[in-house]
Amino acid sequence: MWLLVLVVASTMTSAPTNASGWTRPPFTPLFQYQLQTGSRGPGGIDSTLCATTRVASPCLTPRVIDIDLYGPDGTTPDVAAVRALHARGVYVICYVDAGTWESWRPDATRYPRALLGRPNGWPGERWLDIRRLSTLLPILDARVRACARAGFNAVEFDNVDGYQNSTGFALSARDQLRFNESLAVMAHRFGLAAGLKNDVDQVSVLDVLFDFGVDEQCVAYHQCGPLRGFLERGRPVYDVEYRGTTASLCSSIPRGLTVIVKSLALTSTPWGVCD
Numbered sequence: 001m002w003l004l005v006l007v008v009a010s011t012m013t014s015a016p017t018n019a020s021g022w023t024r025p026p027f028t029p030l031f032q033y034q035l036q037t038g039s040r041g042p043g044g045i046d047s048t049l050c051a052t053t054r055v056a057s058p059c060l061t062p063r064v065i066d067i068d069l070y071g072p073d074g075t076t077p078d079v080a081a082v083r084a085l086h087a088r089g090v091y092v093i094c095y096v097d098a099g100t101w102e103s104w105r106p107d108a109t110r111y112p113r114a115l116l117g118r119p120n121g122w123p124g125e126r127w128l129d130i131r132r133l134s135t136l137l138p139i140l141d142a143r144v145r146a147c148a149r150a151g152f153n154a155v156e157f158d159n160v161d162g163y164q165n166s167t168g169f170a171l172s173a174r175d176q177l178r179f180n181e182s183l184a185v186m187a188h189r190f191g192l193a194a195g196l197k198n199d200v201d202q203v204s205v206l207d208v209l210f211d212f213g214v215d216e217q218c219v220a221y222h223q224c225g226p227l228r229g230f231l232e233r234g235r236p237v238y239d240v241e242y243r244g245t246t247a248s249l250c251s252s253i254p255r256g257l258t259v260i261v262k263s264l265a266l267t268s269t270p271w272g273v274c275d
Contacts, residue, residue, distance in 0.1 A: 002254065008092070022154070022193045022211070023091075023154075023207055024240070025091045025195075027258070028063040028204050028258070029043050029060050029237075030063040030064070030240045031063070031066075031258050032268070033238070033240055033260060033262060034266060037068070037071060037078070037081075038268050041081070042079070042080040042081055042084040043080035044069055044072045044081065045268070047081075047088050047090060047189075049061060049268055052270065061090075063090060064238070066156055067092065068094075069094050069095060069143060069146060069150070072246075074106070077150035079150045079151065082152055083151065093146035093152065093153065093154045094152035094155045094156065095155075096147065096157055096158065097159055098140055098157040098179075099127065099128055099130060099157075099158065099160050099162050100128055100158075101126045104124055107142065109150060110212045114132075115129050115132060115135060117129060121166065125173065128167075129167075129171075130169075130175060130176065131169070133179065144186050145190060150257050154187070154195055155176070155187045156189075157197055159197070160196065161176065166238070168263065173202065176199070177205060180206055184210050194211050197213075198216060200223050200226045201226065203229045207229040213230045213238070214238050215237060215238070215239045216241075220241060220242075224257060227254075227257065234246075236258060237256075238258045238260065239258065240256055240262055242263070242264055270272075
């Protein structure tokens with residue numbers, strides 16, 4: 001059974017507010033990543049879910065949670081979940097896939113065929129030509145606006161490392177930087193903190209623009225080092241591992257990094273924390 005592991009070497013509990021209005025997420029071990037809605041809780045998100053630990057402990061519920069923009073029907077922003085989570089004092093991050101097209105999204109028909117590249121390995125997803133900013137950014141602008149109107153605190157932009165993948169387009173590192181920088185500016189324009197997903201090799205440039213990082217398997221791939229740029233700027237990094245257990249990971253996580261272990265399904269459970 002998969003367990004969720006979270007570690008952070010910081011006593012910081014409050015989230016700093018930027019002068020322009022957005023609030024960065026706090027450093028906390030109580031991070032939850034749930035991109036699939038379930039049958040419990042408003043909007044399919046159980047805000048009362050208790051974490052499991054290796055020893056007996058009081059009920060530990062999420063302090064920061066990353067959920068999809070849309071609720072159980074797949075077309076309506078998950079306002080019910082955001083309100084319920086906020087009522088419990090939870091910081092809520094809005095998941096937005098920026099770098100690939102998803103066939104099931106309500107705005108899928110807005111993407112011109114010329115933007116669509118090769119499949120990225122997930123059913124119904126294809127890489128996007130991120131060089132076409134004038135066409136792509138207005139579509140994403142509408143999504144980020146929906147995150148803000150739904151009451152989210154931040155937005156996490158996924159699949160923003162296409163230049164390192166076989167997309168079907170001749171994307172350069174510079175193309176990726178231009179696109180990612182535009183996303184950070186977009187989030188801030190709507191009063192949301194901006195989260196960078198993966199793209200570890202460009203963190204040294206982007207950590208000044210993005211307010212936090214979400215990474216996948218930096219421990220497994222021995223790629224956590226570059227993420228220290230975020231931590232040194234006082235910006236948290238939430239790493240998701242798909243292999244391992246609390247016993248194998250809790251003692252070897254880099255200082256200051258929050259690490260979770262989940263199944264690829266990214267449902268609410270299992271969810272456990274390092275004790």
